[in-house]
Each structure stands twice: as structure tokens, then as C-alpha cells.
Amino acid sequence: MILLTRRAEFSASHYYWNEAWSDEENRRVFGKCANKNGHGHNYTLEVTVAGEVDAATGFVVDLKKLKDVLEQEVVQAYDHRHLNKEVPEFRNTIPTTENIAIAVWRRLEGKVPGAKLHRVRVYEMSDIFADYYGEP
Amino acid sequence: MILLTRRAEFSASHYYWNEAWSDEENRRVFGKCANKNGHGHNYTLEVTVAGEVDAATGFVVDLKKLKDVLEQEVVQAYDHRHLNKEVPEFRNTIPTTENIAIAVWRRLEGKVPGAKLHRVRVYEMSDIFADYYGEP
Amino acid sequence: MILLTRRAEFSASHYYWNEAWSDEENRRVFGKCANKNGHGHNYTLEVTVAGEVDAATGFVVDLKKLKDVLEQEVVQAYDHRHLNKEVPEFRNTIPTTENIAIAVWRRLEGKVPGAKLHRVRVYEMSDIFADYYGEP
Amino acid sequence: MILLTRRAEFSASHYYWNEAWSDEENRRVFGKCANKNGHGHNYTLEVTVAGEVDAATGFVVDLKKLKDVLEQEVVQAYDHRHLNKEVPEFRNTIPTTENIAIAVWRRLEGKVPGAKLHRVRVYEMSDIFADYYGEP
Amino acid sequence: MILLTRRAEFSASHYYWNEAWSDEENRRVFGKCANKNGHGHNYTLEVTVAGEVDAATGFVVDLKKLKDVLEQEVVQAYDHRHLNKEVPEFRNTIPTTENIAIAVWRRLEGKVPGAKLHRVRVYEMSDIFADYYGEP
Amino acid sequence: MILLTRRAEFSASHYYWNEAWSDEENRRVFGKCANKNGHGHNYTLEVTVAGEVDAATGFVVDLKKLKDVLEQEVVQAYDHRHLNKEVPEFRNTIPTTENIAIAVWRRLEGKVPGAKLHRVRVYEMSDIFADYYGEP
Numbered sequence: 059m060i061l062l063t064r065r066a067e068f069s070a071s072h073y074y075w076n077e078a079w080s081d082e083e084n085r086r087v088f089g090k091c092a093n094k095n096g097h098g099h100n101y102t103l104e105v106t107v108a109g110e111v112d113a114a115t116g117f118v119v120d121l122k123k124l125k126d127v128l129e130q131e132v133v134q135a136y137d138h139r140h141l142n143k144e145v146p147e148f149r150n151t152i153p154t155t156e157n158i159a160i161a162v163w164r165r166l167e168g169k170v171p172g173a174k175l176h177r178v179r180v181y182e183m184s185d186i187f188a189d190y191y192g193e194p
Numbered sequence: 195m196i197l198l199t200r201r202a203e204f205s206a207s208h209y210y211w212n213e214a215w216s217d218e219e220n221r222r223v224f225g226k227c228a229n230k231n232g233h234g235h236n237y238t239l240e241v242t243v244a245g246e247v248d249a250a251t252g253f254v255v256d257l258k259k260l261k262d263v264l265e266q267e268v269v270q271a272y273d274h275r276h277l278n279k280e281v282p283e284f285r286n287t288i289p290t291t292e293n294i295a296i297a298v299w300r301r302l303e304g305k306v307p308g309a310k311l312h313r314v315r316v317y318e319m320s321d322i323f324a325d326y327y328g329e330p
Numbered sequence: 331m332i333l334l335t336r337r338a339e340f341s342a343s344h345y346y347w348n349e350a351w352s353d354e355e356n357r358r359v360f361g362k363c364a365n366k367n368g369h370g371h372n373y374t375l376e377v378t379v380a381g382e383v384d385a386a387t388g389f390v391v392d393l394k395k396l397k398d399v400l401e402q403e404v405v406q407a408y409d410h411r412h413l414n415k416e417v418p419e420f421r422n423t424i425p426t427t428e429n430i431a432i433a434v435w436r437r438l439e440g441k442v443p444g445a446k447l448h449r450v451r452v453y454e455m456s457d458i459f460a461d462y463y464g465e466p
Numbered sequence: 467m468i469l470l471t472r473r474a475e476f477s478a479s480h481y482y483w484n485e486a487w488s489d490e491e492n493r494r495v496f497g498k499c500a501n502k503n504g505h506g507h508n509y510t511l512e513v514t515v516a517g518e519v520d521a522a523t524g525f526v527v528d529l530k531k532l533k534d535v536l537e538q539e540v541v542q543a544y545d546h547r548h549l550n551k552e553v554p555e556f557r558n559t560i561p562t563t564e565n566i567a568i569a570v571w572r573r574l575e576g577k578v579p580g581a582k583l584h585r586v587r588v589y590e591m592s593d594i595f596a597d598y599y600g601e602p
Numbered sequence: 603m604i605l606l607t608r609r610a611e612f613s614a615s616h617y618y619w620n621e622a623w624s625d626e627e628n629r630r631v632f633g634k635c636a637n638k639n640g641h642g643h644n645y646t647l648e649v650t651v652a653g654e655v656d657a658a659t660g661f662v663v664d665l666k667k668l669k670d671v672l673e674q675e676v677v678q679a680y681d682h683r684h685l686n687k688e689v690p691e692f693r694n695t696i697p698t699t700e701n702i703a704i705a706v707w708r709r710l711e712g713k714v715p716g717a718k719l720h721r722v723r724v725y726e727m728s729d730i731f732a733d734y735y736g737e738p
Numbered sequence: 739m740i741l742l743t744r745r746a747e748f749s750a751s752h753y754y755w756n757e758a759w760s761d762e763e764n765r766r767v768f769g770k771c772a773n774k775n776g777h778g779h780n781y782t783l784e785v786t787v788a789g790e791v792d793a794a795t796g797f798v799v800d801l802k803k804l805k806d807v808l809e810q811e812v813v814q815a816y817d818h819r820h821l822n823k824e825v826p827e828f829r830n831t832i833p834t835t836e837n838i839a840i841a842v843w844r845r846l847e848g849k850v851p852g853a854k855l856h857r858v859r860v861y862e863m864s865d866i867f868a869d870y871y872g873e874p
Contacts, residue, residue, distance in 0.1 A: 059602075060564050065593035069319070071207040071234040071276075076386055087387060089394065095276035098207040098234005100319050106597075111568070114484055115495060116560035121594060122497065140207075140231035152388035156332050160383070183205070183236050185337035186393065189378075194331075195874075196836050201865035212658055223659060225666065242869075247840070250756055251767060252832035257866060258769065288660035292604050296655070321609035322665065325650075330603075341863070343751040343778040343820075348522055359523060361530065367820035370751040370778005372863050412751075412775035424524035428468050432519070455749070455780050457473035458529065461514075466467075477727070479615040479642040479684075503684035506615040506642005508727050548615075548639035591613070591644050620794055631795060633802065696796035700740050704791070729745035730801060733786075738739075 109173035245309035381445035
């Protein structure tokens with residue numbers, strides 16, 4: 059078994075806000091991330107798949123197809139979008155790095171041809187990232 | 195003469211829109227950047243100052259003071275902000291990378307203690323950046 | 331369960347020397363790292379914590395609090411310090427990348443609010459790093 | 467137990483071609499990678515070893531010796547080479563990132579003094595990499 | 603006036619050989635780069651254009667058009683190619699980093715809509731690059 | 739004319755201290771850099787040379803020779819050294835990034851075979867660097 063990882067990028071806006079809380083509580087917990095005008099990031103996504111190497115191609119997965127899946131399932135939905143306002147899974151879920159990693163996993167699960175989704179890593183900035191391995 | 199450069203980062207939202215144009219024309223020219231919900235970036239700012247090395251300190255400029263100036267004049271104004279909606283100089287000026295570089299120059303000019311502002315570079319992403327050297 | 335990682339940096343001096351050995355043996359084993367005047371590095375620290383996502387915040391851990399813990403427990407103790415001379419755990423332990431990773435783990439264990447310390451990674455340079463996952 | 471990783475780089479040419487297939491099939495599956503003149507990459511190799519920290523040295527493995535092993539076993543064989551034409555293990559195996567990771571593992575296994583080979587990671591570009599952990 | 607830079611990447615093979623010299627002389631001067639099977643690199647190209655900011659768009663140059671020009675004029679010609687064998691300008695000119703920078707300049711000159719080509723930078727690896735500013 | 743740049747790295751210790759000042763004044767101006775035990779950095783050096791491309795080789799400068807000059811003149815003198823204590827030019831000159839850039843220029847001037855030294859850039863960390871172009 060071998061793991062293959064491909065990166066993709068998207069630029070998006072978001073903010074953190076819990077509707078069940080007061081404005082004051084939101085600002086206390088989320089600080090400047092609570093600004094409802096939104097702020098943004100260049101997100102980097104690393105998707106890792108696991109499988110056997112196909113003897114005929116030398117591939118665990120066809121990188122072109124993997125790129126297309128990332129593009130169609132994630133990048134087209136998130137890139138140049140306001141995550142809270144335009145992406146359905148973040149209407150009622152705060153788009154933290156952790157929740158974005160889980161959401162990307164759910165978008166990709168079962169969509170990678172011939173390999174098993176192993177890990178989704180999302181970098182919000184170069185010094186903050188979340189890893190999700192799916193439910194056990 | 196020697197040049198000294200310091201980087202700083204800020205995360206912000208923006209969109210591109212010319213009010214004098216039709217919606218259609220905005221979308222034709224600006225593509226997905228015309229989404230008025232905004233999208234965002236991790237901007238990297240490189241500020242270069244020029245001067246003589248002070249024999250007593252070995253500094254062209256005190257890096258701590260330069261950092262404080264960048265923080266007060268730029269980062270506090272731009273970080274975790276929606277540039278179009280919250281930053282005065284972008285109310286009527288489109289916050290492209292070029293215009294951000296010019297705006298940062300204007301915010302910093304005359305504020306760097308003991309050295310001359312030489313260049314402002316702004317990276318919108320790692321593969322796109324603008325350089326501004328001030329008016330001749 | 332999800333993993334969240336945050337980076338921090340510190341600049342420090344160190345050297346490698348085993349007091350039980352002759353000078354010659356130290357120089358044979360440690361080469362130019364045996365220079366007792368010390369040399370230094372920009373260390374990059376990656377601290378990974380594991381936990382469940384809190385439904386109210388979308389966080390495994392409050393990044394601001396994690397940053398504060400890294401700052402107080404590690405960066406303040408190591409940054410702009412000579413590790414052998416000024417940091418207690420390296421008085422009798424050689425500050426190799428491996429031992430720094432273990433020492434950072436011990437400084438952080440039990441201090442991360444609401445999440446479990448999962449991994450400490452220390453980069454001495456971009457091409458050398460050590461990972462420690464604690465004692466099993 | 468602790469893990470230590472060291473990077474190395476090599477620049478090489480390769481192409482993808484399955485002799486059992488028609489030219490057309492090769493071009494359909496491998497696209498521009500099927501160009502038999504070859505194209506090339508700056509490969510980055512990350513080799514991770516696992517072991518206990520030696521109390522006398524603070525090392526899991528002597529980094530100088532690990533570097534020498536990487537140099538002798540991998541870099542001298544691959545750097546500035548055409549992988550398909552000049553490296554024996556790729557005469558009949560397509561030099562994909564996955565297969566290079568497996569081949570590097572086989573070249574290094576049993577050669578790292580005093581530590582266990584844990585993982586071989588090969589980056590073909592910064593956004594594509596393969597990880598191999600050996601046979602279970 | 604402001605400068606705008608855009609990066610692009612291509613992966614290619616090359617070797618260094620002067621047909622006017624003996625094999626021995628080629629190997630003495632070019633070392634392992636003289637291997638006629640070729641070796642390869644992930645080249646990074648940085649193209650800088652200079653101009654005034656258009657008040658209507660905030661652009662010196664339309665980044666989408668600049669990207670298309672780089673793609674059509676350079677990337678399609680060089681990417682996944684053997685530079686010596688497949689790219690006309692390197693049939694009789696050695697594809698060193700310097701000569702690639704000059705060749706990219708010549709391919710782009712006069713093709714950037716509405717702005718002046720200012721500089722072409724080519725990275726062969728992260729630690730080697732050439733800059734060309736055109737003929738004076 | 740074309741410019742060619744090569745990077746090199748060295749790891750060294752230093753501290754900032756002006757003997758003409760009181761301890762208090764040193765600590766006020768230099769902050770934690772005034773710690774006389776020293777702290778350290780992974781310095782990155784970028785040396786740019788200018789010249790004409792030699793038609794026979796395609797080189798402005800032989801990169802192997804340039805690397806050797808950097809190694810002999812700078813890296814051997816600075817790497818794994820305490821700059822204040824072991825490098826002659828920093829006995830009475832504070833080893834700031836600015837002064838290191840000037841010192842590297844003086845070490846290299848006239849030593850690059852067949853090309854003109856154009857610029858020395860020294861990175862102390864990825865977010866701070868100094869550029870020196872020599873005396874006019």
C-alpha cells in the first residue's frame with residue numbers, strides 16, 4: 059500500500075459567529091474573526107489517497123482524475139466564495155479550519171476512482187492546519 | 195546605502211467591481227472576482243527601506259520600530275477586514291494587488307523613522323505580486 | 331476526532347558536547363557542532379493536538395489559547411537563548427533536534443486546554459526535523 | 467521512540483510508457499508524460515527513520531551518516547540521470563512518484579545504521595507526493 | 603508606474619553540450635549536466651510587467667490575459683518537453699538558466715497587452731535563478 | 739547583460755552589543771538580541787552576479803565555481819560559528835543583517851571569476867533580509 063497526496067488551493071472569505079450567542083459572547087470567543095463583513099484566506103488543501111500501485115500504470119490513482127475530482131467537488135464550490143453565505147454546509151456550521159477539513163472529506167468520500175480517501179489536510183495559513191481521517 | 199526588508203501578513207476579503215459599469219461588464223472583466231459577497235487572501239507585505247548603516251547600532255532602521263509601524267499603519271487597518279467595505283481608501287478604488295501596494299506606500303510614507311521608504315511589495319498569493327516604488 | 335496543528339518559531343544557539351568524552355572524541359562524533367562557542371538556528375515548531383470538534387465553536391482547541399501556551403511554555407524559554415547554557419533541561423542533555431522535540435512535549439503535556447497533545451515536530455532547518463508522539 | 471527525517475534532492479528525467487500498450491493507449495492514459503524524449507523534475511526526498519535516542523549522543527541516527535547513505539544509495543544513482551534509461555529498477559517499471567518511493571525504500575532498507583527505516587516520501591513537485599512505509 | 607509579477611511553472615529536460623568541443627571537454631566543463639540522456643527540473647518562471655494602473659480596473663495588466671500569454675507562448679512550448687530536442691531556440695543554443703531567461707523574454711516581448719515587459723526571472727531550482735531585463 | 743543568483747546557507751550564533759554603551763542602554767536598544775550568551779539563525783545568502791552570456795557555455799558564470807567561491811570565502815568562515823567571537827570582521831562591528839551583507843560583499847568582491855558582483859542579499863529569517871549593492 060502506498061499513499062499519494064495532491065495539493066489544491068482556493069481563496070475564500072469567512073467569519074466565525076454562533077447565532078445562539080450574544081454579540082458580546084461572539085466577540086469574546088472569536089475576536090477579530092467575528093467581523094461579519096468577513097475576511098479571507100488562501101487555503102491550501104492536501105488530499106491523500108491510499109491504495110495499491112497498478113502494475114500497468116505505476117499509479118495508485120490517476121493524478122489527472124484526482125485533480126478533476128478536487129476541482130469539481132471542492133475548488134469550484136469554495137474558490138472565490140464567501141463560505142458562510144454561499145456554501146451550503148456552512149450555513150449552520152462555522153467554517154473553521156477543522157470544519158472545512160471535515161466538509162472536504164464528505165465532498166470527496168467515494169468520489170476518488172480506484173483508491174481510498176485517507177486524509178484531508180487544510181491549511182488556513184502556512185502556520186495553521188487541520189487533518190481529518192474520516193470516522194473510524 | 196543598504197536596503198532592509200521586513201515582511202508582514204494580513205488576511206482580508208475583497209471583490210472587484212466598477213460601479214460605473216453594468217453587472218454584465220463587471221462579470222466579463224473581473225470574472226469570479228466580481229462576486230460581491232467577497233473572497234479573501236492571506237496577503238504578504240514586504241516593505242523595503244533604504245539608508246545608511248548607523249555605526250552605533252549596525253541598523254539602517256530599528257526592526258522593532260519598523261515592525262510597529264507596519265502593525266499600526268497597515269496590519270491593524272487591513273487584517274481580518276473586508277477591504278471594500280471597511281478600509282477608507284478602497285471605498286472608491288478597487289482593491290487590486292496594484293492598488294493595495296500603492297495604498298500601503300501612502301500609509302507608510304514618512305512614517306519610517308530614520309530611513310527612506312524604497313519599495314512596497316504585496317503578494318496576493320505566492321504566484322502574484324505587485325511592486326511600487328512611489329512617485330518619481 | 332480531528333487533528334489541529336499550529337506552528338511557532340524560535341531562534342536559539344546550541345552546541346553538541348558529551349562531558350564524559352575527550353575533546354577529540356567530541357570532535358570526531360559531533361564535527362563542527364562541537365564548537366563550544368555555539369552556533370544557531372531558526373527552529374520551527376509544529377504542535378499537533380487531537381480532539382473532537384466543539385459544536386458551539388467549531389474548534390478542537392482555541393487557537394489563541396494554543397498560541398499563548400506555546401508562547402509561554404516554549405518560545406519564552408527558548409527564543410534568543412543559548413539552549414545549553416540557559417535552558418534547564420539541556421544542562422545535562424545534548425540539545426539535538428530529537429531531544430528538543432522531547433523537551434517541548436514535556437513542557438506542553440497537560441497544558442493544552444481541552445485537547446490531547448498528539449505530536450511535536452521540531453525543524454532545525456527545512457531539511458531536518460524530528461517527530462515525537464510521547465511515551466506509549 | 468522518536469522519528470527523524472532528512473531531506474535530499476535530485477534532478478532527473480523520466481517519461482511514462484507501457485510497452486504492452488499501443489502508442490495511442492499510452493498517450494490516452496499518460497498524456498504529455500508519454501513524450502519519449504522525457505521531461506524532468508527537481509525531486510525532493512524525505513527519509514524518516516525511527517529509533518530510540520542514544521543517551522550519549524542525543525541522536526536517533528547520526529545525521530552525517532544518514533546523509534552519506536542517502537547520497538550513496540539514492541542521489542548518486544538518480545541525480546542528473548534519465549530514470550527510464552539509466553536506472554536499473556526503472557527499465558521495466560514506470561518511474562511514477564509512487565514507484566520511485568518504493569524503489570528508494572528498497573535501496574535504503576537495511577542501510578541506515580542503528581535505526582529502522584520508517585517512511586520514504588518523494589515529492590515530484592511541491593503539490594504531488596507519495597509516501598511508502600514498506601511491506602507490512 | 604507599478605510592476606506586476608506572475609509566476610508560472612514548467613517541467614522539462616535538458617543537457618549541456620557544445621558540439622564544437624570534444625566529449626572530454628564537454629564533460630570537464632559541464633560535469634554531470636553533460637549527460638546526453640538528459641536530466642530535468644521543475645522550472646519556475648516569474649514574469650514582471652510595468653505600467654500605469656488603469657483607473658477603471660485597478661489593473662496594470664489583466665492577470666487572466668497575462669496568464670494566457672504565459673501559457674500559450676511559453677508553457678505549452680516548454681512544459682513536459684526536452685528543451686534541446688524539441689524547442690527550436692535550443693537546437694543551437696545551450697538551454698542554461700541564463701539562455702532560458704533570454705528565450706522567454708523573446709517569446710513574450712510585444713505580446714503582453716497594455717504593459718511593458720520589465721523582467722523575466724527563471725528559477726532552475728530554488729537556489730539558482732537568472733534575471734533578464736532585455737536589451738538596453 | 740544578465741544576472742545570475744545562487745543561494746547558500748549557513749547557521750551561526752550572534753548577539754548585539756555596543757561596548758561604548760551601558761548594559762542598560764544595550765538592553766534598551768537591542769532587547770533580547772543583547773543576550774551575550776548568543777542566539778542563532780539559519781542564514782540564507784543570495785549572491786547575484788552580472789555579466790554577458792558566454793556563447794560557448796551559455797553561462798554568465800560557472801555555477802560550480804561560484805558555489806566554490808561562496809563556500810570558501812563565506813560558508814567556511816561563518817557556518818557553525820559564533821560571529822561575534824570567531825569572525826574577524828565582527829570583532830568590532832555588530833553582526834546585524836545589514837553588516838553581514840556588507841561583510842559578505844567585501845569577502846566576495848573580485849573573487850567571482852569572469853563576472854561582476856551585483857548584489858548580496860542576506861536573510862536572517864524568512865521575513866527579514868538586507869540587500870547590499872556595494873559602494874557607488
